[in-house]
Amino acid sequence: MVSFNHEDSGTSESSWQESGVGMLAAVPAIGMPCFGHPLLVLSAHPDDETLGAAGLIHQALRAGSPVHVIVATAGEASHPHSPTHRPSDLARIRALELAAALAALEPHIPDAGILTFEMLGFADGSLAEHTGKLEAALHTAVPAGDTLVVAPYRHDGHTDHDTLGALAARVAQELHLGLLEYPIWYWHWALPEQDARWTRWNSLVLDPEALAAKRRAMEMHRSQIAPLSGAPEDATLLHGPFLEHFERGSETFRFTAPGLQDSGTATTTFDSLYTRTPDPWHYLGSPYEERKRAVTIASLPKARYCTAMELGCSIGVLTGELAGRTDVLVAVDASGVALKAARERLTGMPHVTLVHAVLPHQFPDTAPGTQELVVVSEIGYFLAPDELDLLLGRCHEALAPGGHLLLCHWLHPVHGWPLDGEQVHAAAHRLGMDAKVLHREADFLLEIFEKTGGGDG
Incomplete structure (x- = not known):
């Protein structure tokens, strides 16, 4: 397991850009949503789906693809020592932020896909202890038809991300579904010159409308991008340098075509x-x-x-x-x-x-x-x-x-x-x-x- 701290400066976005992250090959056509084909987006915590795949969600809805978002936890452990907010307070706040962020992604045009979401309510940080129940929930949630699954990168370095990503990969392989994995913390701890796996991933260029929708959605997660209070324990969780990774004009995905297997x-x-x-x-x-x-x-x-x-x-x-x-x-x-x-x-x-x-x-x-x-x-x-x-x-x-x-x-x-x-x-x-x-x-x-x-x- 990778060890990192969100308070570390981490790898700068300029380092990724200088290494060529903006020049990755495009997501292949079979990895893109299209009219009538469902998109199932999985998220470990409220905001993961926004950081990693908001542009994809918006463009899928515009293409007429129904999108269902499943969030495994309420993210109530984001500020574990907060003197002002109990975990139950944070769970309530983050659920409201999730709803607002997803609403910001809806294009409101004729023939747009329908966006729905649900929260499974597992304890933040505990997904590895509930893999059986979580996998059963994923099987239940997969819509009929040619579904494209979107999930956290299975080696992202956060235990909840890794657990959910690995389960998503297994379910997608069993059901012969395409899989798009989005990295979150990988951009923070990995070094582009020492870890070349990212060079094999794919890029989805966001048009101006999708990029604007993503930025609106990111602003909805105020509990994560701004302080909860003036107390040190309530400091901003996602700092500016970290957020720069998600202000690119593109989103990055690891794509696995339907029917193909890998180490997972x-x-x-x-x-x-x-x-x-x-x-x-x-x-x-x-x-x-x-x-x-x-x-x-x-x-x-x-x-x-x-x-x-x-x-x-x-x-x-x-x-x-x-x-x-x-x-x-x-x-x-x-x-x-x-x-x-x-x-x-x-x-x-x-x-x-x-x-x-x-x-x-x-x-x-x-x-x-x-x-x-x-x-x-x-x-x-x-x-x-x-x-x-x-x-x-x-x-x-x-x-x-x-x-x-x-x-x-x-x-x-x-x-x-x-x-x-x-x-x-x-x-x-x-x-x-x-x-x-x-x-x-x-x-x-x-x-x-x-x-x-x-x-x-």
């Missing part, structure tokens, strides 16, 4: 797969898999590695081969079912540690610059493009100078996932590492890159 569904998808078929890719019986492992091991530039990581170890077949060439090996997978089989297979190898984690956001907790080898085999296409960029960046950070990054991927179509093997390897080339090994066949591509700064191995 990895555990449930692969646990189910391994439960049905313990060896779904025939690692144990396929001559092709056996030969590919042999090529992988034979391609390693060094005879032995002191420290190594295998990202996506599955049932541990390649892990066992790597264990013979390493002193310390950390092997990671998103599936607990697969890891149970790997644990049984690797009995008697105490230098191998198995870790249950969903990449890239749950990257192994190792010190930067300490790994001599990182293996990414057959998992890159199970990530969205921004997730792959983040994973590769973290691999590069983990590698010691002179360390090796090994990628090996199937070259045929991968259905239901965002990328293919060629795209995965193209992303790795953007790291600027030295190419050490290239092996291409009709079925797979294997490449090994070396981090600069090390001596000959």
Whole structure:
């Protein structure tokens, strides 16, 4: 979980603009609302929907799309030490502000879509404790038809935003719905030059009418953009520099097309797969898999590695081969079912540690610059493009100078996932590492890159 404080100065809007946030590719047509197609907007607290998606809401209504806004909490914990306002006071005030803000977004033209909203009443800051009830509420609320879901970015750094965003992603994937995720606190804590995932997101340029409507709506949230009183505990929550991120002439979204999966569904998808078929890719019986492992091991530039990581170890077949060439090996997978089989297979190898984690956001907790080898085999296409960029960046950070990054991927179509093997390897080339090994066949591509700064191995 990212740690930040709203009182910190944070990353300036000028830094984002200088890095090119205003030049992102447009939201694709299938990610835009149109006449008669419902827009379901999810918000953790009153004002999230205004900050992140008010322009989208206004333009959807003008296009004749019905919009339903669901706010999970009343945001009553925004000023926890206020001497003048009890949580119940803040809940009442923020509900009124929400209604006023949404009213400011209505275009009042013929054939405009209808805007409705509801508040679920979960306690502010507690969404992670009520995921079952919250997910059931989301399923109930999804309108019939070709709905487009809009939700907080699932890795925004605020526990309520992350919980709601992850649930929205799961529901959208289960129902084959398009998903637009809007970042809020990400703009505050992320550094554009160090975290490249934003470069894969999309921009919705707001026309003057939508921009004016958004500004009117933001003004309605007075409890957040102005002091509650003169007491220090009642100081303004959302300061001017933070609000500058939402005064752009555009809104930024992470788009997932209907039917595509990413890391958010990895555990449930692969646990189910391994439960049905313990060896779904025939690692144990396929001559092709056996030969590919042999090529992988034979391609390693060094005879032995002191420290190594295998990202996506599955049932541990390649892990066992790597264990013979390493002193310390950390092997990671998103599936607990697969890891149970790997644990049984690797009995008697105490230098191998198995870790249950969903990449890239749950990257192994190792010190930067300490790994001599990182293996990414057959998992890159199970990530969205921004997730792959983040994973590769973290691999590069983990590698010691002179360390090796090994990628090996199937070259045929991968259905239901965002990328293919060629795209995965193209992303790795953007790291600027030295190419050490290239092996291409009709079925797979294997490449090994070396981090600069090390001596000959």
